[in-house]
Amino acid sequence: MSVWQLILRQIQQRRLSSALTSLSVALGVMLVTGILLLQDQMERHFLKPGEGYSIVIGAPGSALQLVLNAVYHMDQSPGLMPMRRWLELEDDDSVAMAVPYALGDSFRGYRVVATTDALFDEHFPHPEGEGADKLSAGRPFTFDRARLFETLRSVGATGLGEHTGDGDEHGDEHGDEHGDEHGDEHGDEHGDEHGDEHGDEHGDEHGDEHEHGDEHGDEHEHADEHEHADEHEHADEHEHADEHEHADEHEHADEHEHADEHGDEHEHADEHEHADEHEHADEHEHADEHTDDHDDHDGHDDHGGHDDHDDHGHHGHDHGSHGVFEAVVGAEVARALGIVVGAEIEPTHGVEGGHAHDHEHFWTVVGILKETGTPVDKVVFINLDSFFAIEEHAGGALIPGTNEAGLSSVLIFPRGGVHKGMLLSRLNREPEIQVADVSEQIRNLFSIVGSVDVLFLMVSILVVILGVLSILVAIYNTMNERRREVAILRAIGASRRTVFGAIVGEAAVLTLRGALLGVVLGHMLVAVASTRVEEAAGFRPDAFTFLPIEAAVVLVVCLGGALAGLVPALKAYRTDVAANLKPLS
Numbered sequence: 001m002s003v004w005q006l007i008l009r010q011i012q013q014r015r016l017s018s019a020l021t022s023l024s025v026a027l028g029v030m031l032v033t034g035i036l037l038l039q040d041q042m043e044r045h046f047l048k049p050g051e052g053y054s055i056v057i058g059a060p061g062s063a064l065q066l067v068l069n070a071v072y073h074m075d076q077s078p079g080l081m082p083m084r085r086w087l088e089l090e091d092d093d094s095v096a097m098a099v100p101y102a103l104g105d106s107f108r109g110y111r112v113v114a115t116t117d118a119l120f121d122e123h124f125p126h127p128e129g130e131g132a133d134k135l136s137a138g139r140p141f142t143f144d145r146a147r148l149f150e151t152l153r154s155v156g157a158t159g160l161g162e163h164t165g166d167g168d169e170h171g172d173e174h175g176d177e178h179g180d181e182h183g184d185e186h187g188d189e190h191g192d193e194h195g196d197e198h199g200d201e202h203g204d205e206h207g208d209e210h211e212h213g214d215e216h217g218d219e220h221e222h223a224d225e226h227e228h229a230d231e232h233e234h235a236d237e238h239e240h241a242d243e244h245e246h247a248d249e250h251e252h253a254d255e256h257e258h259a260d261e262h263g264d265e266h267e268h269a270d271e272h273e274h275a276d277e278h279e280h281a282d283e284h285e286h287a288d289e290h291t292d293d294h295d296d297h298d299g300h301d302d303h304g305g306h307d308d309h310d311d312h313g314h315h316g317h318d319h320g321s322h323g324v325f326e327a328v329v330g331a332e333v334a335r336a337l338g339i340v341v342g343a344e345i346e347p348t349h350g351v352e353g354g355h356a357h358d359h360e361h362f363w364t365v366v367g368i369l370k371e372t373g374t375p376v377d378k379v380v381f382i383n384l385d386s387f388f389a390i391e392e393h394a395g396g397a398l399i400p401g402t403n404e405a406g407l408s409s410v411l412i413f414p415r416g417g418v419h420k421g422m423l424l425s426r427l428n429r430e431p432e433i434q435v436a437d438v439s440e441q442i443r444n445l446f447s448i449v450g451s452v453d454v455l456f457l458m459v460s461i462l463v464v465i466l467g468v469l470s471i472l473v474a475i476y477n478t479m480n481e482r483r484r485e486v487a488i489l490r491a492i493g494a495s496r497r498t499v500f501g502a503i504v505g506e507a508a509v510l511t512l513r514g515a516l517l518g519v520v521l522g523h524m525l526v527a528v529a530s531t532r533v534e535e536a537a538g539f540r541p542d543a544f545t546f547l548p549i550e551a552a553v554v555l556v557v558c559l560g561g562a563l564a565g566l567v568p569a570l571k572a573y574r575t576d577v578a579a580n581l582k583p584l585s
Helices: 004-013 015-050 063-070 085-092 145-154 169-176 179-216 219-227 234-239 245-258 263-272 281-283 287-299 305-312 331-337 382-386 391-395 417-426 437-490 496-539 548-564 566-573
Strands: 055-058 095-107 110-115 135-138 326-329 362-369 379-383 408-412 434-437
Touching: 004 015, 004 179, 004 496, 015 326, 015 437, 015 496, 055 063, 055 417, 063 437, 095 382, 110 382, 145 391, 179 281, 179 379, 287 305, 331 362, 379 382, 379 548, 382 391, 408 417, 417 434, 434 437, 437 496, 437 548, 437 566, 496 548, 496 566, 548 566
Parallel strands: 110 379, 326 362
Antiparallel strands: 055 408, 055 434, 095 110, 095 408, 135 362, 326 379
């Protein structure tokens, strides 16, 4: 009889005790395996997604909570921070890019994050790439900055400075930013439209008067023309000059050529001298008819949103003057919900347990992000201007107790070198915001969670040791019963070494069987607990991932069992054959 046959025969003879000792080992290994799996999955979930992010700012509170909310899309938002901070950061020389986030909605269990087209910039880490390269299908959504500020002004938002365009909106939006572009584009357009609408006679007369205005456009003539404002209804139309986009563009080419010498009002005066003759005032009243021809210039030049919006439409849901409602979804959202480009979604108000908005609002899915293996895969991104176009969001756009527009958070991507340190030093002195260094908070998180993991791991190892010791005790206690059996084996020719090896081998096999069972049970435990882990920690562990360290655990446990078998094996080795072969009385 071989040693292997002898081992199997001994285990079969004591099936129940062998099974119980193996189970005690399996329970310990199950705990060790489960903890190692969760530890590995947590590191993957938090370390990889955190790569590429630098600084997050938000409402005063917990820095760790801010990072979990903005980077990992977990936990609740700490509150609202002033939107002007985002606008200031965009103009900061130390900042390469600032990405605002506004939270408050969800779609079928997935968070909805409102942001700008900075999401598609190469500085944004997940997915990698720039623009359409970040997408597996479709195109980036359109962000309309002018529409955003217009909406915020409509609810009385203040503190946005020159970015809102208060007072000199026309000058801010067109004078500095698009001065040359307006001059080139609308000079020809002005000539063509004016010629078509008023005829050659008005074109010549208007041209002569413009020359006259260039030569004699001093303040005296300007004042004289203003004395007759009532006669020509100039005052009424001048108050609404910003609303009449056609009139604005009608004058814009000359406006940039003579802005310093004569200003906007001189050209208004020139044109209004001929209001009655050519019924120009009537055209101002119908300027809305020409809005579609010029909307791209007023708010969509940088993004080309108007053309895309017209092409894709909203499948029967016309938002009218509310602008473009577009969404880009993460890879997991698209896969789990079967969303394709062109589909329409209706988010609900509230991150968890949300309710429908008071009025129907549909976003058209225009793109699907590439899979990243990060929380970005589980997010629905919408354009920020559409977020505040919703009545409930516009009503809650202001920070409580103030007239300042608010955001949930801002992701900051500093320039290289010392700029990050400079930003942290400066921002940490601001009491109205919470500043979080992403890498530092991730380290803090792992220091907290890591301590708990070590504690659980130590408990699991103790359970494994107890299981191994139970094998030692179980086999040792059977040695008194086995003395005669060992003596018979020795009498029929088995050597001391064979007997010794059979006992050690039995202990090793029992331990190996328990360890393998424990690994299987550990994966099953993670699979069962995955839903609960996702609810508590924000990620779903993969129960079917095998770690190399699991093989090391099995090997170590098996070796420990073999060592535990040395004690009863030595006792069998020293068994007196003659004394144990005596007839039983």
